[in-house]
Amino acid sequence: MQDSQTKYDCIRLDNQLCFPLYACAKEVVRKYRKPLEELGLTYTQYVVMMALWEHGTMTEGELGRLVHLDSGTLAPLLKRLEKQEMIKRTRPDRNERKLMISLTEQGESLKDKAVNVPPSMQGCIDLDRDELIQLKILLDKALKRMEEE
């Protein structure tokens, strides 16, 4: 066994795939903070709002599956969004276990401010156009397979 190849090579940071994934994700979320501050949203809240803007009213469970968050994270987050009057939380009569999450008028109209966020985040990941496309394809594919499990 040579110097340049030991049994510990597999735990070098440079040889990890998951570490740059983890670190990039954190950096990106951090970069969103400023522009989202103007909307009064955290990154996670922004993701939840995007799901609601696109799909409309749904249960907490459906929402959680869409954005990859469980009830332990989502329940308090939704209460905060309700307090900010972005969403409403209501129990349907037919099934009082479920919690329907719907947008308030204010929440719905925040959409018009939110469309300014993606343009301002252009270049937040400093890669060429082709590389960004390729990266998105790979991440979408990986994520989809995780959802299928």
Add this chain to the structure above:
Amino acid sequence: MQDSQTKYDCIRLDNQLCFPLYACAKEVVRKYRKPLEELGLTYTQYVVMMALWEHGTMTEGELGRLVHLDSGTLAPLLKRLEKQEMIKRTRPDRNERKLMISLTEQGESLKDKAVNVPPSMQGCIDLDRDELIQLKILLDKALKRMEEE
């Protein structure tokens, strides 16, 4: 403007690059939980230990730059690792501001268990070999550019 292309398209979840990045990273960290439990480490602690196994003793600041964590996260995390007797935290005489982080014997030898983690995480991202390589290249490149700023 047609139905299929509105000004709100840019805030559809499907059109985000950062969302699958964020979601994938979370899923991956979650998958590490089980195997790391046997080492008594969280994912973030594991990353910190990898940096120390590879580079040896360094200051908190250097460590933080390597793993992309600031003092607000790192300080309490290092105290927990010290309590578990994985690391030592000492102030050098020449500069009492700095905090040197070094491995204990126990921390050093945990390395031998840790080498089993990457193999057990093979397939944690369900992509072909070539796709994994490409993904790593793109993420490394993106992360490197973020570090350069």
Add this chain to the structure above:
DNA sequence: CACAATATTATTGCGCACAATAATTCAAAT
């Protein structure tokens, strides 16, 4: 109907994440 099993959300507990700020130590400049 009774009651067991399931579905759905809420709570708890611990740790990460980071901005903002404070506290301490060191270095530089007059």
Add this chain to the structure above:
DNA sequence: ATTTGAATTATTGTGCGCAATAATATTGTG
């Protein structure tokens, strides 16, 4: 030598993240 400024780590406060568990409502089965 004193003071100013920079470097370094620690603390505080808020929110995310998730496993484990609890609480409640519904559904299915005898």
